[in-house]
Amino acid sequence: MTIVKFLGGLGNQLFQYAFYLALQRAFGNVKADLGGYESYTLHQGFELGRVFGISLREISEFERKLYLPEDRRWLWRKLRQICGTKYSYMEEKQLFYFDESIFSKAAKRYYWGYWQHAGYIRLVEDELRRKLIFPPFDDDQNEKLVGWMEGRNTVSVHVRRGDYIGDPLLGGICDVAYYKRAIDYVGHAVENPVFIFFSNDVAWCKQTFAPYSDVFVG
Incomplete structure (x- = not known):
């Protein structure tokens, strides 16, 4: 065994x-x-x-x-x-x-x-x-988000903070400058991209990335 x-x-x-x-x-x-x-x-x-x-x-x-x-x-x-x-x-x-x-x-x-x-x-x-198949959504918040996403060129942005901040191995991988460069790159490569931020620190994301999106999911 x-x-x-x-x-x-x-x-x-x-x-x-x-x-x-x-x-x-x-x-x-x-x-x-x-x-x-x-x-x-x-x-x-x-x-x-x-x-x-x-x-x-x-x-x-x-x-x-x-x-x-x-x-x-x-x-x-x-x-x-x-x-x-x-x-x-x-x-x-x-x-x-x-x-x-x-x-x-x-x-x-x-x-x-x-x-x-x-x-x-x-x-x-x-x-x-x-x-690895996601089950159907069973709550209004996710159903509304999926409906809103239809017909849009949505781009998922994952921002992990919490236990990664200050980690000597992982903490400096994706700083704010990295995200802004990536967003700028996608903005030129994708037609009318809509960025959706997923994070365990939504408040920080709203403060830092407000010019790029108004959709933040915790």
């Missing part, structure tokens, strides 16, 4: 789901570890189910202890030795890297990582396109 640990917000979960499906296609018996989401408050928990109606085969607490080296008591160490899971834990070694060797041989593995590479997506692209 192979286990994939799911962690982070929806974006990370989508990458992990592609990795999960790729392993499932290669080896068959794959389960998900969703432990920790009940107390995870940084984002909105496990969102693949809520947004796309996706359900995964989850591991039991027994399987978690059998595959993870955390419990060092003699009984669990012996069970791991007997069941061949003593060295099953494998953490992603390099970010943004496609590790093709993972698919070379079936093994009892517990994978922890983000798996953010198009290589994993390409292996199951057809299946992802079938399964």
Whole structure:
């Protein structure tokens, strides 16, 4: 059996789901570890189910202890030795890297990582396109927005703040100057573009990008 640990917000979960499906296609018996989401408050928990109606085969607490080296008591160490899971834990070694060797041989593995590479997506692209379908809107706000968008050249602008501000790895990726250059580029490349800003800090976006749009979604 192979286990994939799911962690982070929806974006990370989508990458992990592609990795999960790729392993499932290669080896068959794959389960998900969703432990920790009940107390995870940084984002909105496990969102693949809520947004796309996706359900995964989850591991039991027994399987978690059998595959993870955390419990060092003699009984669990012996069970791991007997069941061949003593060295099953494998953490992603390099970010943004496609590790093709993972698919070379079936093994009892517990994978922890983000798996953010198009290589994993390409292996199951057809299946992802079938399964990642948004459900119909069931609230007035979204229905009105969709109706307003029809017939317009809408451009989605994603502005993530919050936990990304000040992050040494991610905080400087998209500064205000970057957004303004991108908006200017699209303005010349697309006929009558209408920019819709999606953000976890709508107030800041309205203050910063008011000249470019009057549609802001939180």
